[in-house]
Amino acid sequence: MVDRKKKMRLDLLMVEKGVVASREKAKVLIMAGEVMVNGETVTKPSKQFPTDVKIHLKERLKYVSRGGYKIEGAFEDFKLSVKGKVVCDLGSSTGGFVDFLIKNGAKRVYAVDVGKGQLHWKLRNDSRVIVKEGINARYLKVDDLGEKVDFLTCDLSFISVKKVLNVVYDVLKDDGKALILIKPQFEALRSEVKKGVVRDERVHIRVLKEVKEEAKKKGFGVKGFTFSKLRGPKGNIEFFILLEKGAAEGFTDDFTDIENVVKEAWNFFKNDEGRKC
Structure with a gap:
């Protein structure tokens, strides 16, 4: 009662x-x-x-998992479009990112995941989704897809995204873009992750700077950063980096100023009593 x-x-x-x-x-x-x-x-x-x-x-869940809402926010922040584009999604899991991409006009999406049987049946039965299961993202090759892609999305766990930047570069067409979710708990030092959570704003800043520098070394233009409006597991704040193959760096100071992006993220979540950092 x-x-x-x-x-x-x-x-x-x-x-x-x-x-x-x-x-x-x-x-x-x-x-x-x-x-x-x-x-x-x-x-x-x-x-x-x-x-x-x-x-x-207002309506039931639009996407098969909460990942769809994460990437939706990043697309809105960066004003991105995948309409008519060929996309590769690394770490598809249930398919939240894939669902968003298909709903927003992607021509086809390669759903890559090291696991098997995780992708939602709705996406598995969609002709625009090409399932690539049992493939470790670190070792993905263009031959596994059969073509290079216009756009790449990435949501990986238990691995630093720095370890897949070579793969991302290789599978993208010239001028292709990549939107990568950065999970600081998998980028920081073990001593900086308490019970699975990064609780230090300074660690977030350093982690993003390290990913940025590594991406530049690989030949990417770093177009900007934003943060996920939904927390990750255990309450971690997560961030997105937008890369473009062979492009110049940055399009607005708002998105390339790492300190400001991190500060904005912490301010956004500071009153979320359920999952404090």
Whole structure:
């Protein structure tokens, strides 16, 4: 029985009322702007409401996993388009990135993952998705795809993205772009990762600078950085880097100033009581 007098966090209240099955799904929907309370959109999972409020969803999850919302935010920040383009997605897993790419007009997407059987059945049965399972991204070759691609996306775990930059460069066409998710917990020193989480803003800054320098060494133009509007596992703040093969560096100071991007990310999440850094 719901006690109407008390207040609860919105994510917990959604579970309590049976709107969603889990707190994690509630967080994804709230931060994606899909939840309305008494007719108004709410985007903070930690916001407290009386338990008798009316909650409804604008729509069900648009993507097969929360990764779709992560990449959606980065595409909006950078004003990117993949309409009519051939794309390679490294670390597809369930297929959140792939789902977003297909929904936004990609001609075809190569879904690459070292695991097998993880890609959502909806994507597996889509003729625009070419499944490439059992392939370690570090050893991917153009021959595995049969062609070079216009655009590449990347969401890898338990490995530094610096280790796949050669592969990214090789599979991209000239002037091709890559949008790579940087997970600081897999880039930082072991001593800097406490219980799986990077809690030091200075470590974030250093990690992004290291990835930037490595990308430049490989021949990429570093077009900019932004941060994921959804936290990663255990509450980690994650970042995106946009690269262009053989291009000059940067298009706006807002996106290339690493210190500002990191500061903006920390400010964005500072009131998220559920997952503090």
